[in-house]
Amino acid sequence: MIVVTGATGNIGRPLTRALAAAGEQVTAVSRHPAAVPDGVRHLVADLADPAGLRPALAGAKSLFLLLSGDLHALGAHPAEIIGEAVDSGVRRIVLLSTLGVVTRPFGATRIAMRELEDTVRESGLEWAVLRPGGFASNALWWAESVRERRVVAAPFGDVGVPVVDPADIAAVAAACLLEDRHTGGAYELTGPEVITPRGQTEAVAAALGSPVAFHELTRDEARAAMARSMPAELADDTLDILGNPSPAELRVSPDVERVLGRAPRPFADWAARNVTAFR
Numbered sequence: 527m528i529v530v531t532g533a534t535g536n537i538g539r540p541l542t543r544a545l546a547a548a549g550e551q552v553t554a555v556s557r558h559p560a561a562v563p564d565g566v567r568h569l570v571a572d573l574a575d576p577a578g579l580r581p582a583l584a585g586a587k588s589l590f591l592l593l594s595g596d597l598h599a600l601g602a603h604p605a606e607i608i609g610e611a612v613d614s615g616v617r618r619i620v621l622l623s624t625l626g627v628v629t630r631p632f633g634a635t636r637i638a639m640r641e642l643e644d645t646v647r648e649s650g651l652e653w654a655v656l657r658p659g660g661f662a663s664n665a666l667w668w669a670e671s672v673r674e675r676r677v678v679a680a681p682f683g684d685v686g687v688p689v690v691d692p693a694d695i696a697a698v699a700a701a702c703l704l705e706d707r708h709t710g711g712a713y714e715l716t717g718p719e720v721i722t723p724r725g726q727t728e729a730v731a732a733a734l735g736s737p738v739a740f741h742e743l744t745r746d747e748a749r750a751a752m753a754r755s756m757p758a759e760l761a762d763d764t765l766d767i768l769g770n771p772s773p774a775e776l777r778v779s780p781d782v783e784r785v786l787g788r789a790p791r792p793f794a795d796w797a798a799r800n801v802t803a804f805r
């Protein structure tokens with residue numbers, strides 16, 4: 527049995543589907559009850575309470591570990607989750623980390639994530655680490671204003687990064703959970719091309735078949751909006767990347783193709799599959 531945390535999110539949903547389709551027994555974990563694919567068991571648990579994961583981890587061979595929101599904040603103790611996995615007899619762990627541990631290793635949230643990677647590596651379990659850059663699904667921040675006013679409001683309209691489709695992250699995660707050859711792998715995951723917020727807006731408009739305007743926010747306006755849904759430091763870090771990506775953050779990584787044997791999906795593909803969120 528494979529335990530998937532973050533199971534109802536952008537990565538967790540396609541990952542749960544892929545593992546179930548591969549014939550695996552899957553336990554999907556999130557804090558709120560949710561519909562899951564046929565044959566998948568859903569358990570409500572909060573990763574902030576690692577001991578509460580024991581019922582999910584009992585009998586599990588592998589764990590996909592995705593931290594969210596407050597679990598990135600100072601004072602959280604996600605390393606205890608790995609201890610629970612070891613004590614429960616889990617043999618393999620795939621950790622969702624971030625490209626920032628490589629490209630900007632000095633912020634507090636990234637130092638904490640790097641330490642968690644070290645804990646995973648030193649756990650004695652088989653492990654793989656996934657380090658994605660910015661997600662295509664961050665465009666969902668714009669869904670309401672596109673639905674209501676056909677406008678995207680975002681900072682740094684002409685500064686792009688190679689955003690990655692969460693479905694590709696899920697596909698790589700599934701490969702790492704199911705195939706032995708990824709043990710000890712640390713994969714940097716990006717999309718196939720640099721795309722700006724203005725370019726993403728055009729792709730959403732094309733998927734909708736109707737024009738969408740682009741309104742450029744100042745950094746302060748964007749920070750105020752983001753700080754409502756993430757720790758302020760994470761908002762600052764994200765804006766630093768979006769406004770001034772380093773060469774390492776602009777690089778298109780070969781790792782999705784290396785693992786999956788096919789190119790990563792472009793943003794336009796994500797927009798077409800998620801167009802109902804913008805209608």
Ligand SMILES: NC(=O)c1ccc[n+]([C@@H]2O[C@H](COP(=O)([O-])OP(=O)(O)OC[C@H]3O[C@@H](n4cnc5c(N)ncnc54)[C@H](OP(=O)(O)O)[C@@H]3O)[C@@H](O)[C@H]2O)c1
Nearest residue numbers: 532533534535536537556557558572573593594624660661
């Ligand atoms: N967005 C980016 O550009 C980017 C870039 C690099 C890395 N990342 C990382 O990617 C992750 C987000 O992935 P995603 O977009 O797939 O997530 P998402 O769509 O935001 O979904 C989060 C999932 O985690 C669950 N969850 C949240 N808090 C939880 C808790 N305390 N205990 C148990 N389950 C919890 C949620 O369900 P419930 O709410 O029901 O619990 C949901 O299933 C984060 O770790 C982020 O740091 C993001």
